[in-house]
Amino acid sequence: MITYALRRLLLLIPTYVGITAVTFGVIHLSPGSPTLFHGSDGGSQEMSEASWKRLESHFGLDRPLHVQYGQWLTRSVRLDFGTSFSDGRAVLQKIAEKLPWTLLLSTISIVGGLLISIPIGIRSAARRGGFFDRISGVLLYAMFSVPSYVVAMLLIVAVVVIPIEAIPISGVRADHFASMTPLEKIGDISRHLLLIAICFTYPSLAFQSRFVRGNMLDVLGQDYIRTARSKGLNERAVIWRHGFGNTLIPMITLLGLLLPTVISGSVILEVMFQIPGIGKLFYDAVLQRDFPTVMGLSSLTAMLVLLATLLADLAYGLADPRVRYDSARA
Amino acid sequence: MVWVSRRAWRRFRGDRLGFAGGVSLGLIGVTMILLLPFSTSWFNVQDLHGAVRANPTIAMPTSYDVYSVSLSESLLGSRFVGFGSMMHSVAGVFGFDDLGRSVFFRVGLGWVISMMIGAGAAVMATVIGVGWGTVSGLAGGAIDQLMMRIVDILYGLPYVLFVVLLRVVLADPMTDWLGGRSQLAGVVLVVLAIGSVSWLTMARVVRGQVLSLKTQGFVEAASANGAGSVRIMVRHIFPNVVGVVIVYASLIVPQAILQESFLSFLGIGIQSPLPSLGTLASDGVNAVNAFVGFWWLIVFPCGMLFTTLLAMNFLGDGLRDAFDPRGKCGMVGSG
Numbered sequence: 221m222i223t224y225a226l227r228r229l230l231l232l233i234p235t236y237v238g239i240t241a242v243t244f245g246v247i248h249l250s251p252g253s254p255t256l257f258h259g260s261d262g263g264s265q266e267m268s269e270a271s272w273k274r275l276e277s278h279f280g281l282d283r284p285l286h287v288q289y290g291q292w293l294t295r296s297v298r299l300d301f302g303t304s305f306s307d308g309r310a311v312l313q314k315i316a317e318k319l320p321w322t323l324l325l326s327t328i329s330i331v332g333g334l335l336i337s338i339p340i341g342i343r344s345a346a347r348r349g350g351f352f353d354r355i356s357g358v359l360l361y362a363m364f365s366v367p368s369y370v371v372a373m374l375l376i377v378a379v380v381v382i383p384i385e386a387i388p389i390s391g392v393r394a395d396h397f398a399s400m401t402p403l404e405k406i407g408d409i410s411r412h413l414l415l416i417a418i419c420f421t422y423p424s425l426a427f428q429s430r431f432v433r434g435n436m437l438d439v440l441g442q443d444y445i446r447t448a449r450s451k452g453l454n455e456r457a458v459i460w461r462h463g464f465g466n467t468l469i470p471m472i473t474l475l476g477l478l479l480p481t482v483i484s485g486s487v488i489l490e491v492m493f494q495i496p497g498i499g500k501l502f503y504d505a506v507l508q509r510d511f512p513t514v515m516g517l518s519s520l521t522a523m524l525v526l527l528a529t530l531l532a533d534l535a536y537g538l539a540d541p542r543v544r545y546d547s548a549r550a
Numbered sequence: 551m552v553w554v555s556r557r558a559w560r561r562f563r564g565d566r567l568g569f570a571g572g573v574s575l576g577l578i579g580v581t582m583i584l585l586l587p588f589s590t591s592w593f594n595v596q597d598l599h600g601a602v603r604a605n606p607t608i609a610m611p612t613s614y615d616v617y618s619v620s621l622s623e624s625l626l627g628s629r630f631v632g633f634g635s636m637m638h639s640v641a642g643v644f645g646f647d648d649l650g651r652s653v654f655f656r657v658g659l660g661w662v663i664s665m666m667i668g669a670g671a672a673v674m675a676t677v678i679g680v681g682w683g684t685v686s687g688l689a690g691g692a693i694d695q696l697m698m699r700i701v702d703i704l705y706g707l708p709y710v711l712f713v714v715l716l717r718v719v720l721a722d723p724m725t726d727w728l729g730g731r732s733q734l735a736g737v738v739l740v741v742l743a744i745g746s747v748s749w750l751t752m753a754r755v756v757r758g759q760v761l762s763l764k765t766q767g768f769v770e771a772a773s774a775n776g777a778g779s780v781r782i783m784v785r786h787i788f789p790n791v792v793g794v795v796i797v798y799a800s801l802i803v804p805q806a807i808l809q810e811s812f813l814s815f816l817g818i819g820i821q822s823p824l825p826s827l828g829t830l831a832s833d834g835v836n837a838v839n840a841f842v843g844f845w846w847l848i849v850f851p852c853g854m855l856f857t858t859l860l861a862m863n864f865l866g867d868g869l870r871d872a873f874d875p876r877g878k879c880g881m882v883g884s885g
Binding site for chain 2: 231234235238239242243246250357358364365366367369373377487488502503506507514517518521522525526
């Protein structure tokens with residue numbers, strides 16, 4: 221187990237280098253230079269050759285690509301992602317400003333999503349093919365079939381037209397936020413985040429509850445469930461303790477899939493609700509060819525994806541003694 | 551193989567939702583394909599009799615109200631082509647958009663384009679994913695490690711970056727390659743962008759399936775009989791992963807269509823004037839707000855997107871139940 225964990229941990233290094241190197245190459249080889257966005261005002265004024273060169277060397281873009289990548293890699297190990305091309309501020313600081321909102325939103329949507337989808341999945345597995353199973357299946361798939369920006373628009377229109385004045389449609393805090401008591405502050409932020417949290421959460425409900433349902437059905441078909449029933453245990457204990465308890469292992473996979481989405485954010489929803497998040501930051505950085513910001517964000521995401529996969533694999537072994545880490549399957 | 555699919559078909563027929571999904575998808579598909587000759591020639595025709603941007607109203611303009619023909623003709627010059635009074639009523643069943651184009655014909659063509667994107671991504675994911683997963687699973691050892699780490703790396707790449715750059719870098723070569731048809735090139739690029747991400751999951755799933763098949767008796771028996779690895783792959787592995795592959799491919803189609811709608815909302819999906827269900831929905835969302843109710847710009851494209859995706863998801867779910875080998879003892883769980 222320890223050997224396996226160490227070996228996997230070591231394997232993270234080449235994978236991380238691979239991801240960042242490909243990203244680095246892709247963004248640097250693409251047409252459109254960051255200097256374009258700096259020197260000329262949207263292309264209205266031509267820059268002289270000399271100032272162009274000066275700008276390139278200022279950003280360190282005049283060196284060979286592998287040298288640039290090597291320098292970036294050695295700095296990134298110390299978590300130094302450099303300064304943004306677009307406004308000259310430290311990339312880490314820019315990320316740190318937006319990260320809390322994205323983290324808050326994704327935590328709400330993951331926890332809320334699981335709290336809703338687990339009971340639905342269990343209930344529909346307990347009576348497979350029954351009324352609840354069919355109705356929830358139809359409703360969840362119906363929700364899954366609407367793009368989130370349509371739902372966002374409908375929610376905004378509904379709140380404005382009805383009108384529900386308690387629910388703000390954009391921003392993260394009220395104007396007089398500073399003068400509020402801590403309790404009021406929490407209330408204010410949750411009112412501001414309500415609509416976007418709904419839009420963040422509902423698309424994943426279908427997949428998650430179907431996932432829980434499928435695993436529950438597997439477990440409920442096992443012999444020990446029949447034994448538990450035949451010894452007269454009440455249905456609730458059978459379903460929750462013997463049934464759900466045994467689906468926790470595949471749930472690790474689900475969490476492993478969800479974890480990387482924690483910092484990805486959603487550019488569309490962030491723009492529609494005017495919430496400062498990672499999605500918008502990344503999208504703008506790509507369009508402006510703000511290399512340091514793109515690299516900083518994608519390497520953070522890459523680390524999180526890799527760690528989540530590794531943790532999920534290791535947690536399997538801890539949760540299920542039958543899992544063995546042979547070298548053949550690793 | 552034959553008996554597996556026959557049993558799956560029997561089970562699938564018993565699943566009313568899945569069956570209904572398949573049937574309605576088929577009906578929509580036939581209608582849209584019959585409409586295709588009309589929608590391809592009319593989707594970009596502007597008829598300013600129907601353009602209502604100047605007069606925000608709740609009422610959907612379907613009637614031929616005379617609205618400054620001379621003005622629109624002078625504005626648009628020779629680009630102005632009216633529908634004529636007969637076509638106008640057909641073109642106007644879903645209303646007109648802000649440029650006076652028929653939403654009906656745009657939805658018609660948009661459906662076909664969205665479906666091409668979904669199908670293209672699914673085919674790409676299936677071909678690459680099954681090949682990659684099978685080879686990786688069968689080879690094992692260092693090759694397996696290497697191939698799966700490549701999948702990990704691609705998984706970790708930032709998707710939006712990838713799509714934006716794919717568009718920028720490949721737009722011109724692709725247009726040249728397709729003989730100057732830049733609109734077609736745009737569609738192909740979106741398919742490439744979505745397909746090149748969709749195959750990763752397929753590869754992982756197929757590899758897992760192959761790993762568990764590899765240890766089973768009939769594969770060992772085949773290799774003991776002297777079958778080569780290609781023969782084992784084609785004769786013994788492929789038939790047994792077909793079920794899983796069909797299920798995943800059927801789920802990729804709606805996901806790709808939804809994915810395209812997000813790309814369109816960001817302006818990096820299908821480019822104007824070509825429509826897709828995604829561009830139509832996002833145009834509608836941008837045109838409608840709490841103060842102007844051009845509801846038909848939202849209701850008809852989104853209704854079509856919604857119906858199609860719902861039917862596909864039911865179909866996919868039905869297929870999964872039908873092909874799931876555990877389904878045969880599934881009724882145990884119903885208590």
